[in-house]
Amino acid sequence: MTLALEIRPDVLLLDEAEGRRVAGLYGLPVTGIIGLLIQAKREGEISSLAEEMDRLREEGNFWIQDALYRRVLEVEMDE
Structure with missing residues (x-):
C-alpha cells in the first residue's frame, strides 16, 4: 500500500x-481478479467468464461468493 x-x-x-x-x-x-476477467472478456482475450471463474475455484482454490459469481454471469449475458 x-x-x-x-x-x-x-x-x-x-x-x-x-x-x-x-x-x-x-x-x-x-x-480484483474478477474485474480483470471482465475486462479480458470485453477485449476478447477469453471466451467465457464462467469457465475462467470455475478454473479459479477448482484449480486455484479461489473463493468467489455465489452472489458475485451470478452477477458476473449476468454481465456476460448482457454483452
Missing part, C-alpha cells in the same frame, strides 16, 4: 476486502 501511495498506479490489484477498503480511503483505484 505504501508503494502504491508513492507511485500512484493506474489501478491496484486487490481482492482482499480490508485492503480494498484502505485503498479506497486513500483514493487509490482498485480492481
